[in-house]
Amino acid sequence: MGAIWAVIQTEKGEPRGVSYETIAGGQKLAAALGKPLEALVLGAGVAGAAEKVAARKVERVRVIEDPKLDPYTPDPYTAALRLAVEAEKPDYVLFPHTYQVRDWVPRLAAALDAGFISDVVDLRADGGEPVFVRQPYQGKLNADCAFTGSGPRLVSFQAGAFLADDAAKGDASAEIVAQPVDLSGVEVRTQVLETFQEVENKVDLSRADVIVAVGRGIGKQENLGVVEELAAALGGQLAASRPVCDNEWLPMDRQIGSSGQTVAPRLYLAIGISGAIQHLVGMKNSGTIVAINKDANAPIFSVADYGIVGDLFEIVPALTAKVKEARGA
Amino acid sequence: MKIVVCIKQVPERDARLRIASDGKSVDTAGVATEINESDQYALEAGLRVAEKVGGEVVALLLGPDAAEEAIRRALAMGAARAIHLNDAGFQGGDASSAAKALAAAVRQESPDLVLTGLQSDDAGWSQTGVILAQLLGWPSATLIMEIEQPEDGRIKVKRELEAGWFQWITLPLPAVLTIQSGIYPVRYATLKGIMGAKKKEMKKMGPADVGVDGGQVGAAGRKVELKRLYVPEKTAEAEILEGDAATAAASLVDRLQKEAKVL
Numbered sequence: 090m091g092a093i094w095a096v097i098q099t100e101k102g103e104p105r106g107v108s109y110e111t112i113a114g115g116q117k118l119a120a121a122l123g124k125p126l127e128a129l130v131l132g133a134g135v136a137g138a139a140e141k142v143a144a145r146k147v148e149r150v151r152v153i154e155d156p157k158l159d160p161y162t163p164d165p166y167t168a169a170l171r172l173a174v175e176a177e178k179p180d181y182v183l184f185p186h187t188y189q190v191r192d193w194v195p196r197l198a199a200a201l202d203a204g205f206i207s208d209v210v211d212l213r214a215d216g217g218e219p220v221f222v223r224q225p226y227q228g229k230l231n232a233d234c235a236f237t238g239s240g241p242r243l244v245s246f247q248a249g250a251f252l253a254d255d256a257a258k259g260d261a262s263a264e265i266v267a268q269p270v271d272l273s274g275v276e277v278r279t280q281v282l283e284t285f286q287e288v289e290n291k292v293d294l295s296r297a298d299v300i301v302a303v304g305r306g307i308g309k310q311e312n313l314g315v316v317e318e319l320a321a322a323l324g325g326q327l328a329a330s331r332p333v334c335d336n337e338w339l340p341m342d343r344q345i346g347s348s349g350q351t352v353a354p355r356l357y358l359a360i361g362i363s364g365a366i367q368h369l370v371g372m373k374n375s376g377t378i379v380a381i382n383k384d385a386n387a388p389i390f391s392v393a394d395y396g397i398v399g400d401l402f403e404i405v406p407a408l409t410a411k412v413k414e415a416r417g418a
Numbered sequence: 419m420k421i422v423v424c425i426k427q428v429p430e431r432d433a434r435l436r437i438a439s440d441g442k443s444v445d446t447a448g449v450a451t452e453i454n455e456s457d458q459y460a461l462e463a464g465l466r467v468a469e470k471v472g473g474e475v476v477a478l479l480l481g482p483d484a485a486e487e488a489i490r491r492a493l494a495m496g497a498a499r500a501i502h503l504n505d506a507g508f509q510g511g512d513a514s515s516a517a518k519a520l521a522a523a524v525r526q527e528s529p530d531l532v533l534t535g536l537q538s539d540d541a542g543w544s545q546t547g548v549i550l551a552q553l554l555g556w557p558s559a560t561l562i563m564e565i566e567q568p569e570d571g572r573i574k575v576k577r578e579l580e581a582g583w584f585q586w587i588t589l590p591l592p593a594v595l596t597i598q599s600g601i602y603p604v605r606y607a608t609l610k611g612i613m614g615a616k617k618k619e620m621k622k623m624g625p626a627d628v629g630v631d632g633g634q635v636g637a638a639g640r641k642v643e644l645k646r647l648y649v650p651e652k653t654a655e656a657e658i659l660e661g662d663a664a665t666a667a668a669s670l671v672d673r674l675q676k677e678a679k680v681l
């Protein structure tokens with residue numbers, strides 16, 4: 090019987106937080122299928138990360154250590170894991186659905202001719218074949234997916250699908266073993282020139298107390314006035330979802346989400362924002378969340394405390410007036 | 419320089435989605451469609467590179483007859499011609515089987531560069547372009563936000579990383595790049611473009627035409643099966659404030675003051 094592997098993504102020699110979520114998901118799958126869970130750490134200078142992971146409840150921690158794995162590029166990562174999977178034949182290989190995983194794990198799937206169920210939010214194994222739940226159509230629908238056929242099975246978990254804190258600790262530290270792979274013949278075709286932050290963020294939204302965030306529902310740049318007035322009335326900062334910045338209606342340093350800023354103000358208003366996961370990860374820890382959207386089924390309502398369903402062009406001016414009234418302005 | 423851009427047709431953003439009677443797919447009857455968002459940006463990026471260094475953009479789409487509409491839009495935007503992988507044998511697949519079909523078509527074209535979107539707005543696998551690269555044996559880079567002119571057989575691109583970080587990298591051609599939305603403002607099709615599109619070549623091809631084994635593509639080639647598609651149950655439900663705009667706004671302000679105490 091093959092094992093389940095949780096592949097750990099590291100950053101500066103430390104496991105990334107999402108990697109513990111992968112372990113938590115792996116523990117759930119391992120319990121459901123009665124298979125052993127192992128962790129696999131790959132990189133250069135990752136001995137410390139392996140030790141941290143070994144404290145969690147896993148059978149063992151395998152370590153692939155190779156200078157070619159730093160900095161990250163897809164060719165050696167793909168080769169390293171392909172060799173390890175071919176040698177040890179795990180049944181399942183699990184990943185966090187990070188930008189890095191998006192960059193190389195589909196290559197691995199093709200190299201192994203394996204199935205890859207990506208961006209999974211939950212899993213079930215009602216005796217036998219496990220079912221992995223995804224959210225296609227921008228999170229508007231759920232899809233139960235299963236693997237067909239045999240061979241290694243790759244799965245990536247959406248950020249937040251499992252909780253890092255749920256990754257149970259082991260009674261004793263798990264054994265750490267080297268996983269030998271020979272990367273000497275692997276050509277690294279990608280050359281990394283520079284890794285940088287684009288602009289010093291002009292506005293540090295993470296300090297804002299109140300954020301009024303606007304999405305594609307605003308329609309066009311000329312319409313921004315209504316939300317600007319609301320932000321002013323609330324004494325809050327204006328922020329946006331990605332399409333608003335992609336369309337250059339607002340500058341990129343106003344973007345909230347996985348590629349923008351992460352914020353947790355006391356009050357967050359999401360106006361004309363559907364609530365895609367890449368937006369939610371940037372704001373879901375806000376104190377009170379208000380959603381204004383014409384679509385009653387928009388995913389944003391599932392993280393909001395209060396919602397108003399309707400046309401933002403009617404609701405926002407009315408809200409601005411009421412806020413001014415309440416604040417005695 | 420020859421550039422192939424993969425485009426997928428997807429339901430329009432705000433379209434009402436109904437589950438089809440098979441419980442596994444979306445009923446597409448009467449649903450408005452568009453070119454997948456990041457694919458529009460991929461097309462824009464491809465057209466810009468071709469305009470700068472010379473060459474042509476070939477649009478590549480796998481989908482049913484109805485997807486001709488997306489192809490026509492791509493031709494109107496400036497693609498020189500299009501390949502439409504349109505055959506019952508291509509339907510019902512996953513990212514892996516779609517990539518196998520696309521790879522077969524790309525091999526016949528042998529371009530210098532293939533661009534895809536980073537993720538489809540319907541299936542959302544975020545896999546197809548990268549699998550395609552591996553099948554072709556080419557290098558790939560994802561989440562591209564800027565492309566520089568190729569030089570000495572290599573191309574320099576800017577990748578988006580998480581939390582506002584970016585990276586400049588180079589890779590040898592031919593290569594596959596998956597484009598992130600926002601890379602460059604997407605052009606509109608002009609009237610002249612729309613008229614001109616009617617004369618451009620749109621080649622319909624099946625598995626045998628691109629030389630791919632029917633068992634590798636479509637439902638026969640998939641490694642992942644969709645068992646059930648459904649509307650998710652809402653977990654934490656927001657308190658929805660009812661009434662006309664003024665009433666709802668007043669209740670909200672009241673809640674924010676008295677319950678949430680944030681005003």
Ligand SMILES: Cc1cc2nc3c(=O)[nH]c(=O)nc-3n(C[C@H](O)[C@H](O)[C@H](O)COP(=O)(O)OP(=O)(O)OC[C@H]3O[C@@H](n4cnc5c(N)ncnc54)[C@H](O)[C@@H]3O)c2cc1C
Pocket residue numbers: 227303304305306307329330331332333344345346347348349360361362363364365366367368371381382383384387399400401402431432536537
């Ligand atoms: C790798 C990756 C990274 C990403 N990073 C980010 C990120 O950092 N931040 C981010 O935000 N997104 C990011 N995205 C994009 C994300 O997936 C969504 O596409 C995006 O968040 C959608 O923005 P939106 O909600 O404004 O637009 P849409 O999804 O188009 O939603 C618009 C909403 O407005 C509503 N609406 C329309 N008109 C009105 C009206 N008159 N009144 C009221 N409501 C109205 C609609 O019902 C709809 O719900 C990323 C995607 C990927 C794949």
Ligand SMILES: Nc1ncnc2c1ncn2[C@@H]1O[C@H](COP(=O)(O)O)[C@@H](O)[C@H]1O
Pocket residue numbers: 424425426427454456457460478479480481513516533534535536537538541542543544545546547
């Ligand atoms: N049927 C298709 N036809 C053409 N291109 C596709 C198709 N499916 C996926 N792609 C391309 O692959 C990208 C990623 O899709 P996905 O892996 O489904 O998220 C899309 O943005 C498209 O560029």
